[in-house]
Amino acid sequence: MGIFSKTCEYAIRAVFFIAHKTAGQSSRVGIKEIAGGIDSPEPFLAKILQDLSRKGIVQSTKGPNGGFYLDAASLLRPLSDIVEAVDGDDIFYGCGLGLKQCSEINPCPLHNEFKEIRNRIHHLLQDTKIGEFNDELITGILSLKK
Amino acid sequence: MGIFSKTCEYAIRAVFFIAHKTAGQSSRVGIKEIAGGIDSPEPFLAKILQDLSRKGIVQSTKGPNGGFYLDAASLLRPLSDIVEAVDGDDIFYGCGLGLKQCSEINPCPLHNEFKEIRNRIHHLLQDTKIGEFNDELITGILSLKK
DNA sequence: ATAATAAAGGATGTTTTTATCTTTTATTAT
DNA sequence: ATAATAAAAGATAAAAACATCCTTTATTAT
Numbered sequence: 001m002g003i004f005s006k007t008c009e010y011a012i013r014a015v016f017f018i019a020h021k022t023a024g025q026s027s028r029v030g031i032k033e034i035a036g037g038i039d040s041p042e043p044f045l046a047k048i049l050q051d052l053s054r055k056g057i058v059q060s061t062k063g064p065n066g067g068f069y070l071d072a073a074s075l076l077r078p079l080s081d082i083v084e085a086v087d088g089d090d091i092f093y094g095c096g097l098g099l100k101q102c103s104e105i106n107p108c109p110l111h112n113e114f115k116e117i118r119n120r121i122h123h124l125l126q127d128t129k130i131g132e133f134n135d136e137l138i139t140g141i142l143s144l145k146k
Numbered sequence: 147m148g149i150f151s152k153t154c155e156y157a158i159r160a161v162f163f164i165a166h167k168t169a170g171q172s173s174r175v176g177i178k179e180i181a182g183g184i185d186s187p188e189p190f191l192a193k194i195l196q197d198l199s200r201k202g203i204v205q206s207t208k209g210p211n212g213g214f215y216l217d218a219a220s221l222l223r224p225l226s227d228i229v230e231a232v233d234g235d236d237i238f239y240g241c242g243l244g245l246k247q248c249s250e251i252n253p254c255p256l257h258n259e260f261k262e263i264r265n266r267i268h269h270l271l272q273d274t275k276i277g278e279f280n281d282e283l284i285t286g287i288l289s290l291k292k
Numbered sequence: 293a294t295a296a297t298a299a300a301g302g303a304t305g306t307t308t309t310t311a312t313c314t315t316t317t318a319t320t321a322t
Numbered sequence: 323a324t325a326a327t328a329a330a331a332g333a334t335a336a337a338a339a340c341a342t343c344c345t346t347t348a349t350t351a352t
Contacts, residue, residue, distance in 0.1 A: 001233055002240050003260070005147050006340065009244035016255060030298065044341045050300060063349025064297045087147055094148050098155035101292045109162060109279040109288045113270050114149070117263065124259050133255040142255045146247045152310065176328065190311045196330060209319025210327045 003121070008086040011048050013038040013144045015082055018058060018068050019075060019130050020137035028060075028067030038144045048086070055085050075131030083125055092122040149267070154232040157194050159184040159290045161228055164204060164214050165221060165276050166283035174206075174213030184290045194232070201231050221277030229271055238268040 002009065017037045021029045031049065035042035049068055053060045057077070060068045083091065095102035096114035104111075136142040148155065163183045167175045177195065181188035195214055199206045203223070206214045229237065241248035242260035250257075282288040 001147075001151050002236060002244055003149065003242055004244075006244060013243055041341060043343070060299060061349070062299045062347070064351065066298050066349065090148060096149050097159055097290070098148055098150075098152060099289065099292055102289070106289050108290065109282070110274070113274075117266055117270070120263055120266070124263070128256070128259075136255070143245065143248070143252050144243070144254065146245055187311060189313070206329060207319070208317070208329045210321065212319065212328050
């Protein structure tokens, strides 16, 4: 088990992939190419992108030359938008030991330590923009496969 | 989805509970009391403790006056031992985006940022000992329920 | 208009995680 | 020895996550 669900891992990788493939050039990229580009099961990823599209995080058009893309505004959105859309905000606000009532006044043993870690994750994802890695992905410095 | 699996959340809370109930006094605490004390499903927790017992992280004896307890050495073990036993070490070493080949020479876009976060989690859990919160748990400053 | 294309939508299947129940084994007190 | 107790072990079940397949809808090119 990682920090994110598998669904969310695929989602983030897919959005990065769409971003670097379509940023600037008014082009689209199809589900097949995306799935191949991030090593994910195609039909499962289709469902994930369908959901992200409904939620306005990615854009899409049907038909020939259709596919997924990201408009200028989407490229500037923080990664946290993807995570919240897919996994919710538990990773940012939930108790590390799973206690519903855990809080400042009723803390679990790890409350303060985990608060810092969760905050750090939250800030990292808020400060990182979807379009931020396009250059490095194009040049191959960064990887989205396997 | 939290940082840990539900199984692991229950495991940590249960071990904390056993620790503060039995530390010092050569007493034992039964599965029923533990499950009640940490708000967990009793039969599921029984399986978890059975596993932790096999792995030597908690001690147990059967029969009347039997139950679970922690010896002196166990009380000094780090929390990371519980997490590794239950969830494995993915949380410490795995790629945030789920990439098997992610590494320094083939990094995903979030590699360095996540490395720091994972390290921080790792160090926190290595530096925190199982018996560390007994006093606060007895006095009720800290909570393991709901 | 028509055929081809590609995502959207809906139904379904599989695997893993979470949870329960029943029987067995070890220990203790009588 | 026997009965009572409590964890261990094994089998089973329910829920959630992960994954696939088939049909429909929107778009484009001819």
